[in-house]
Amino acid sequence: MSSFGGLNIALSALLTQQRALEITGHNVSNAQTEGYSRQRVEQAALSGPSVPALHMKYTGAGTGVKVSDILRARNAFLEARSYAEDGAYGQLNTIRTALSRIELVFGEPSDRGIQNQLSEFWSAWDDVANSPADAAARSQLVQRAVTLSDTLKKASGDIANLREDAIAEVRTKIDEVNGAVANIAKLNEAIQNATVAGLEHNDLIDQRDLLVSKLSGLVNVTARAGENGMLDVYTDGGPLVRGVRGETLTLDASEPRIAIRWSKDGYPSNQSAGVIGGLMTTINDTYPRYLNGLDNVANAIRDRVNEIHGLTSPGTMPLAVQDLSGVGALSFTYSVNGAAPTTVNLAGADWSGVGGAVALQTALTNAINNPAITVSVTGGNGEPMRIKVSGTDPTASVTLGADGANPAYGLMFGNRSLTSTISAVDQDQSAAASLEFRVRLNSGAWSTVSVTPDDWSGAGGAAALQTALNAALPAGVTAVVSGGNGSPMHIAYQADNPADTLEVGEIGTHPNQDPGYALFLSGVPLGEDRIGGRAFFTGSGATDLTVTAEIAADPSRIAATAPGRGPTDGGAALLLAQLGEDPRGPDSVYRSYIVELGAETQTINRRVEIQGASLAAVNQAREAEAGVNLDEEMVNMVVHQQAYHAAARFMTTIDEALEQLILRTGLVGR
């Protein structure tokens, strides 16, 4: 070792401690920098030469200290976990936001909610029933129906707008992802260059990790170390960043179910986490589900009201009245071959569910208890029920009649009744010999209507039958045909002038004139307009539920009256008002909808809370590993400062020793 080796040792110590102090300063400066990982100086002792050399005077002491490395305190495992937790939290929180917004659309429970408007709508029917001739009550009913349908329309529009907003947001977020991806790729390049050149690049890595961490909040992210310090970032369906190359994503909103695709090849990337994953879930699942639910509510209102109001046909028992358990006995009469009528009484029961048709058939057979009579009940459980009471002997003639307050019964096709239904199987009439019936207005002379039998069973059959009927009907009478093509076809005859009374009667021998088809009601007759069956609501969902134009324009066309009753009867309105009490009515459809919304929101709230806690735990662990503790830095600072002082003192000592040698040695005897 040379005489001046000591100075070198002191110098290395000074430089190393200075570097360590600088790093401490860097740490303290970045104590609050987002994504910063604290750095630590690794020191190593410089040992003597390991290979002996000529004139070498190695004394065995070391040669000082050096900075061997500057380490980033970072735990890759915790990083990966934090990406996963961050992604899950972003997704859940986005869904939660969407559900809370849907909740606000309904504003339940309150006096302005849909429930309240439904209740008021049913009440309005009672007011019409109380004074069917009162124009004010009818106008009020129309007003309430319009308010109800408008509110449903608005709620549906609001949810659709929320979905549009979410699509706009997902677009912005995808731009953010693409920006971050480009930056990560650039940083990868810089890091690669620095690594190859052996330059310090800890802070570049910090920046890159911060970008990946931000990315993990947006999309599902996994990161893998690549070559030369680079980082590859993968998401659902492929790599976002591979080395210095970044891939971009685009939003494909061309179909109702929107998708995220890779710009390079158009393959879908189904995002399962992060804010974007959450937004996609809300756009493709949450919002459509609640829009659909609202449509179900609107359709339940439309169907149940229309069923009673106008489109109900004799011969079928509408869904609305298949549960008769609350209304007491059914009562009707029958007679075989013109004998004296026998009265049949049957206690009301619920025949609306699975097996209801069979139960009703059994109950009717037992109540009639006559081997000469056969009862068949079909349909039910979601379909209108069809009841046939006929003679066991095909040659017997069975006449059904009403008893007391139960006059409602009707035949299936073209006779007696203003509305009729043709079953799906009977829609092909092409083989029938003749199809004739008669109509008259205001008790005048009967006109015979003759229609050439045809096949009306397929698509367009209802329209063809309507055309054929209207061509054959006398002036002043119109037929409206709906259904068909697989469902029972419904025919309503109506007088063009509401003041006219129309009667339809049978002649001819068409099989559908079989008087054995009958309808039983519990003393509550079907709603039938004075004019003929007409829907109260039209539309195919919450977005276009509307009061039928004719009724909106002229509330006197509301069918408050039951068939066969006087003009001031309110039978149908009474029945409609009771829909509000129906445990399976539109109200309950709406209530289940709101409860589902509430329950789902509550669940997601809890999940967000739990996910937030685990995210916080991971972040804390990460911070514990990578964060800057000022106390620790202060201790380090003091330690390094003292070491520096000591090194300086060591240098002074060597200096003094050399001074002694150089200046004061060899002066003996001078």
Added chain:
Amino acid sequence: MSIMRTTQSTVGVRVFRNLQSSLGKLLNEQERLSSGKQINRPSDSPSGMVTALRLRSGVERNEQFLRNISDGFGWLGLADTTLQSASASMERARTLLLQGMNASSGPTERAAIAAELGVIRDGLMELANTRYLDRAIFAGNTGGAAYDAAGNFIGDNGAVERNVAPGVRVTVNLSGEQVFGAGATGIYQFFNDAIDNLENDPTALSGDLANFDIASDRILSGLAEVGARYRRLEVLKDRTDVTQINIKQNLSDVEDIDIARTILDVQLRENSYQAALSATARVIQPSLVDFLS
């Protein structure tokens, strides 16, 4: 488990999280207090929500039942008054007829009695056409009068019903045919027969007396029926009133807050929030920096 390394920033984040959660809870309680409602959105309590919605529709339905019932009272009350008057008129007519049957009555007296019976008959026909809110109460559902000028029944026997309770209907009218009769057995014909007999055939008057008794009985039994239905409505009204109070009470239990408890809760939350604030202020201040010189 080793103690986790703690940094200033960890402390800050954790303190902030806890303060946030504490403040959030305080805000929830305050929302409850200021709105007076426990359930402000469906997710606050999905099951409470369905109960609240059902009870709300129950309140509205019952209000309507009460309106329907008071409409029914109008119909039945008017029918009752009308039939009372008709019954009194029949009493008077019977007395007059007895006077006419009295042997001491001469043709002049009988003519006078016949004239008075004519007046009573017209009065009875007016009663039979009594209108409530412009509807003849004995005309069923025809919308027109119950009897025409010639005494023919031109109404129908349709029932006028009111929804008065879930699944319960009450008929609030009586058919004119049932209380005043129609055609040959109608009250109009009975009076015409009596007037005719007073003028032309006094010996046949005993048959008319029997007819008058039939007419009287019909009116009285109509009165009894009206009374019974009125009573039924009264019972239903009392029951609906009680139900309404119960439903509102239940609704209040489900929806409304317990004010005293909520105020206490707000107070507690506020205290814990303040405690958290003051503790935080002490924890986050010092570090070694403060003590190095």
